[in-house]
Amino acid sequence: MRTLSRSIGSTLASIFAAALAMTLLPARADEPARQPSIALFYGAPVPVGQLSAFDAVVVEPDSGFSPSAHAAQSAQSKWFAYVSVGEVTPVRAYYKDMPPAWLKGSNAAWASRIVDQSAPGWPQFFVERVIAPLWERGYRGFFLDTLDSYQSIARTDDERAQQQAGVVAVIRAIKARYPDARLIFNRGFELMPQVHDLAYAVAFESLYRGWNQAAKxxxxxxxADREWLLGQTRTLRERYGLPVLSIDYCPPADRECARDAVDKITAQGLIPYVTDGALQTVGIGPARAAMVPAASASRTILVVQDVAPGADLNVTPGVRYVSMPLNWLGYRVEFADIAKPLPEGDLSKRYAGVVVWLDYPVPDLSAFRDWLEAQVDNHTPVAMLTTFGVDMSGDLARKLDLEPVAGRAGKRLRVESMDASMMGFEMQPQPDPHDTANVRVGARSHSLLRLASADAGNAFTIDAAAITPWGGYAMRPYAVFEMPMANQARWVLQPIRFFRAALRLPEDMPAPDPTTENGRRLLMTHIDGDGLASRAEFDVNGGTMKVSTNASPQYSGDALYNVIRQFGLPTTVSVIEGEISDNGPYPKDAPRLRAIARELFALPNVEMASHTYTHPLQWMRVTGLGKSSGDDTAEGASRANYNGLSIDIPGYRYDTGREIEGSIRYIDTLAPAGKRVKMLLWSGDCQVPASVIQAADNAGVYNMNGGDTLITKRYPSWAAIAPLGVNKDGFFQVFAPNQNEEPYTDLWHGPYYGYQRVLETFDMTETPIRFKPVDVYYHMFSGTKYASVKTLSEVYRALSAQPLMPVYASEYARKVQDFERMDVSRDGDFWRIHGNGDLRTVRLPEGRVPDLASAEGVIGYKAGPGGVYVSLSGADARFRIVDAAHAAKLPYLAEANGAVDRFTRTAQGFSFELASHVAPRFAIGGEARANACVVRANGRTLAPAIAQGRRVYSPPVSKRNESEAVHVDVVCAS
Structure with missing residues (x-):
């Protein structure tokens, strides 16, 4: 029987994965212990988020993936490298160094050579040239394939014995060099008596469904083949106690095939994994509490766009405009550049849909036309914005239910008809006769915007936007109308409604939502380190206007220390190493600046962060990936810090490791006992390349900043709201929920009280839809002015009156990362949620709630702006959705201002533990039954206060430690 696919061609770099990844089955009654879930994925890039649910993941190392680069996103030990022991293909780097005498045969189906396992020196060569480089890249597990390929070259019992001894020698050599290495054997059943004690698990292929490589x-x-395999597995499990993985193959679109295979494999007591024949999609493994769901809900949408050379993704329309409404709908976003190879194959199961935004001519029209037709043929919903990218005529136009329109618009265009539910959202369409897509829709489509010539006698009529059988489109400028002179834009299209309709997105899918936890909008504070060396221009202790003297200088940090301590909210404080170090620009002030940093970090409500070493202003330029003014060379980029692009440190040239990990290690030396740096706050334009984000991940910290959310009454547009962040080659940059004080103060030209207007931003990202949490984000400069410090206090006081849940910036970043990884799937009438436990809120449409009587992992819910916010107890949940009027009349936790743990529902009510960063508060919901509940905190009965129709409780805690966990019991009359 044939073993796994083992060669990675050049096309793999363009293949993305997006099928559902599931996790563990509970142990069977006849199983001694829970079995690991194992996945195999040989495409590129590796979808870390989707694979995070599995205990072990086998990847093709030639895809470029390195576990050490993703240590902050998932356990490094879970990653296994695919390695072929019995065969080698010429594409492997070590192939050219193998003596020809070692290659004894060929396998035409895989274009590989069979290795003589008895060759002297082969075990040492395999460890040194194959395993050791992978160990250096962070792999701690290895999937050993082709263990039985020797059978095609061994003709006698003696030859077979020599070959088997050679394979055993290779396996033992790996464990001798790396005792902690975990090994999965693919077949090799005859070797088990000698090496079973070295195995993490044993795999085989095709118990029920297989893949014929030669016939494709x-x-x-x-x-008969199945019965023989089952006999082998009985020996592995009963004699050796080894987990056994069955890898079966089904077409990615055939969910029934996958369901049937998983059910049958599981019934045999084996670990199932069902994937496509080339292992290019994330397949189906065991779930925590059920088998394969009836229908997966892919949460990834592909955005295809044109990216200018040297530009960062942050400034592209796909990030600035498209991603935010898709995030709100519950979808993560991947990006593809039209100038590079696009993802191949049937994308209908990898992506929930595709959005195409093309402003410029397509480099390869024929290839794009073929690709677009393939998506339509495979029923992948496509939404096209600004232009079609290709001439819309002939067979393609007919396939898309479009009719080319001859003639010209003339001097003027007018709106003939418009669907007001989707068009004219923030401004009315402004017809432009000089920029038209000359098409009309057919009978199977619905026009959203029909334009006609306003010139007498001109019958020119076009459909500038429409919902079509294949998706939908809105041509330029009827999606977003840009106003470059004002540096603003407006949505002409209602993007949420349009994307939901064009991409056929289910309205009832629970949308993961990192704005909220336990029914309350999140509140955080983070401070960029710029300006710690700046002098305060008033007496920070007396509060009256008084310019500081050089004899006794007071710094911005002195003033902010008082504010941070006074309000006691979780605050993430960063410093720039170069600003406070002795070799920086302020050597005389440096000792006092470090002392201020220590004082700030010692506050119990402060989390430590780095704002880098030299505060690069333009990351693409200093890293050499973008153009530098007057010098496009890498050498010119390395000199950029001497051109005003970062703090000038004598003798320093830009180095990513020094900026990120170096600054973190330095700032850690300023930490009080028990603290360390948890965050990297991006500096300057925040347009950080993937390699720099990777450096932060490698350093074990979370990252944030960028995005530039700045919706205000002066800029009242969703176009001014950034998404959660951006995925850059598998590394995720978390955006700050809103912009800092600089634009509100006109870049510190005044008014210095301008940050009061951030309350407008908080309001406009809360109603009518909650798009963002609250983030009080500012620089150390804010401590220099009496007006700015007073304004900060006013902002904090205003927020203190609101029902928010305070968190640290790192906690928010973790929730955004969990948003990227979370799986949402259907299980009959139920929805299943699986994450890593950081993001604990999903949002339902207004008027819809979870049925608490049958729900698992649900704490409660609360109606809020834009929907109903469902609170989860941990990483997993399962619930049906019902109309609020038909919901079970059970008491539930409606809201809380802290983290909830150990939630347990009982026949009389429920219990939980609550740990808040501030004085704890929670409310009980459930109509009449909640009124008959007795609530105890740490055994003490609490009296409720009534607020907005809910019973609100405030358990007492020690003033010294308000983050201590409070145990709450809610007992209600039946």
């Missing part, structure tokens, strides 16, 4: 076909497995 999916096949059913003959019963």
């Amino acid at each position: 076909q999916y096949v059913a497995v003959p019963a």
